Amino acid sequence: MEQYELLKGWAETNIESTMFYILAMMAIPFAYGVILDKAIIRSGFLLIGVFGSICGLFLLLQAQFLALAQLMIYAVGITLVIVIALMLTNPRMETIRQAEPASPNQLGAFMVAVGLFMTIYLSVRPETWNLSSENLDPANVELIGRALCTDYSLPFEFSSVLLLAALIGAVMLAKADKPRKKGEDDLEYSVVDGRPATGDRHAEHEPVGAKR
Amino acid sequence: MTSATQPIINKQSDSTALAFAVAYTIITFCIVAAYATGFLNGLLLGAGLGPTLESWQLKDYTELIAFVMIVILGSIVALMGGRTSVVMAVGTIGSFFALTLNQHPLIQYLTLAAVLFAIGLYGMVVSRNAVRVLMSIELMLNAVNINLVAFARYVDPIHIKGQIFAIFILTVAAAEAAVGLAIVLSIYRNTSTVDMERFNLLKW
Numbered sequence: 001m002e003q004y005e006l007l008k009g010w011a012e013t014n015i016e017s018t019m020f021y022i023l024a025m026m027a028i029p030f031a032y033g034v035i036l037d038k039a040i041i042r043s044g045f046l047l048i049g050v051f052g053s054i055c056g057l058f059l060l061l062q063a064q065f066l067a068l069a070q071l072m073i074y075a076v077g078i079t080l081v082i083v084i085a086l087m088l089t090n091p092r093m094e095t096i097r098q099a100e101p102a103s104p105n106q107l108g109a110f111m112v113a114v115g116l117f118m119t120i121y122l123s124v125r126p127e128t129w130n131l132s133s134e135n136l137d138p139a140n141v142e143l144i145g146r147a148l149c150t151d152y153s154l155p156f157e158f159s160s161v162l163l164l165a166a167l168i169g170a171v172m173l174a175k176a177d178k179p180r181k182k183g184e185d186d187l188e189y190s191v192v193d194g195r196p197a198t199g200d201r202h203a204e205h206e207p208v209g210a211k212r
Numbered sequence: 213m214t215s216a217t218q219p220i221i222n223k224q225s226d227s228t229a230l231a232f233a234v235a236y237t238i239i240t241f242c243i244v245a246a247y248a249t250g251f252l253n254g255l256l257l258g259a260g261l262g263p264t265l266e267s268w269q270l271k272d273y274t275e276l277i278a279f280v281m282i283v284i285l286g287s288i289v290a291l292m293g294g295r296t297s298v299v300m301a302v303g304t305i306g307s308f309f310a311l312t313l314n315q316h317p318l319i320q321y322l323t324l325a326a327v328l329f330a331i332g333l334y335g336m337v338v339s340r341n342a343v344r345v346l347m348s349i350e351l352m353l354n355a356v357n358i359n360l361v362a363f364a365r366y367v368d369p370i371h372i373k374g375q376i377f378a379i380f381i382l383t384v385a386a387a388e389a390a391v392g393l394a395i396v397l398s399i400y401r402n403t404s405t406v407d408m409e410r411f412n413l414l415k416w
Contacts, residue, residue: 018231019318024308024324029301031328034347035335048349050328054354061321061365063375066357066382073382078350078389085343085393089400109337113281113330121311124319125273129367131279131318136369137238147376167388173394176401 019060027053051075062136065144120149232294233302240282240306247278247310278310298408304331321362329356342396342406353385 011018030049037043051074058067137143146154248250253274286303290296308327312320332351341343358379364374400406403413 012232017320020317020320020324021309025305027324028304028308028327029330031331031351032297032304033299034351035331035339035344038278040288040341040344043344043347044258047350049344050351051354054358056309057321057324058361061361063361063364063372063378066378069379069382070357073386074350078386081389081393082343082347082350085397088282088397089343089406091321106338109334112337113334117326117330120329121323124322124326127256129316129318130358131366132369134369135370136365140372140375143372144375144379147371147373152376155380156237159380163387166391170390170394173391173398176300 016060017190020057023053023056027057041083044086047079047082048075051079052181062138062140065141130182229293229295230298232289232292234297236286236289236294236299237302239285240302243278243285244306244309246273247298248313252278275310277314279307282307282310316366318362318366319364325355325358325362328343328352328358340408342408342411343401344391345408346396347393349392350385350389353381353388357381 027050030053033046034043034050037046051070053069055070055075058064058070076155225234243252246255256274282303286299290299304327308323312323315323316333329352332348332355335348336345337353339348360374360378360381362374364372364378396406399411399413403410
């Protein structure tokens with residue numbers, strides 16, 4: 001009981017640290033759920049949990065603008081796109097995976113991941129950071145806006161060009177070929193070797209995977 | 213649609229795997245508690261490891277010993293047949309606790325970001341579904357964002373440059389997700405699979 005009181009007092013004085021640990025305890029299992037869950041559609045939804053906990057971490061770090069942007073772009077936008085892509089590609093493939101042997105590079109991947117983590121931790125751990133003792137201005141959205149319009153205006157404009165290019169490219173890549181109706185005469189593709197095409201030409205283009 | 217309604221989790225030998233995982237959880241908790249109360253440190257010094265630790269300059273790094281213990285124990289339990297996902301998650305959380313207790317908040321955030329990055333890397337290499345690879349990449353980008361925002365809070369609170377860079381990463385991540393998923397969709401339309409092992413279009 002005394003320990004509990006001690007712990008409670010510690011939690012009350014270190015509310016930031018407590019919240020950090022709670023959010024970290026949420027983020028790590030959600031991340032494992034994303035990469036290990038057998039039903040892939042569920043891991044798509046668990047991604048919302050990861051992004052939500054990271055949004056909470058941003059709020060703890062007093063980055064309000066980034067927290068809301070994280071919630072809107074990642075937890076809603078990107079997750080929605082991923083779930084739609086999961087629905088369009090066949091998610092039942094994961095049930096077939098059960099019968100297959102595990103991926104042969106699992107052990108190697110584990111060792112690489114642990115080694116990477118150890119390297120990052122050992123380089124981060126020595127306390128040689130130039131820590132600033134000043135507090136962050138609570139109204140830092142204004143700072144961000146000012147910086148984006150003055151010092152970083154060129155990267156800002158370029159990022160908008162990048163988004164436009166990505167938008168057009170994604171539409172072009174994902175656009176489905178128009179299904180051709182039988183007997184409908186196309187303008188320049190309808191004549192093959194001097195005779196009109198049958199209109200069934202797409203039947204010849206069997207998907208590659210169908211023959212496996 | 214019958215295959216979709218089948219139970220996808222393998223039920224056989226479930227209880228032993230779960231028992232191993234529970235035992236591992238308890239042992240990990242004990243190790244973390246021993247480290248947090250300073251008991252592990254005293255144990256190591258009492259076992260005559262004190263001079264060795266000093267000569268290896270590990271005296272201030274006793275949390276690394278707890279981490280290595282947890283990882284080796286987790287590998288043994290997973291090889292003996294414990295349920296891998298539970299063992300990995302518990303081991304990660306336990307070692308995260310052991311590595312970040314009594315540290316500066318900046319190091320705590322950086323360690324969390326490193327954990328998420330390593331999880332994303334592991335998922336990217338292991339998973340065979342192309343969409344899941346993209347999800348892992350999103351995880352890694354988020355870990356980088358945590359790093360940048362933590363730097364903006366603790367190192368550079370005057371001109372929060374880290375947050376501005378995080379905004380750019382957010383933009384690029386959105387573009388990457390859209391284009392990557394469009395590519396996956398187009399590959400799926402041509403080959404009717406999203407299995408990474410079957411993408412050998414560029415092989416000759």
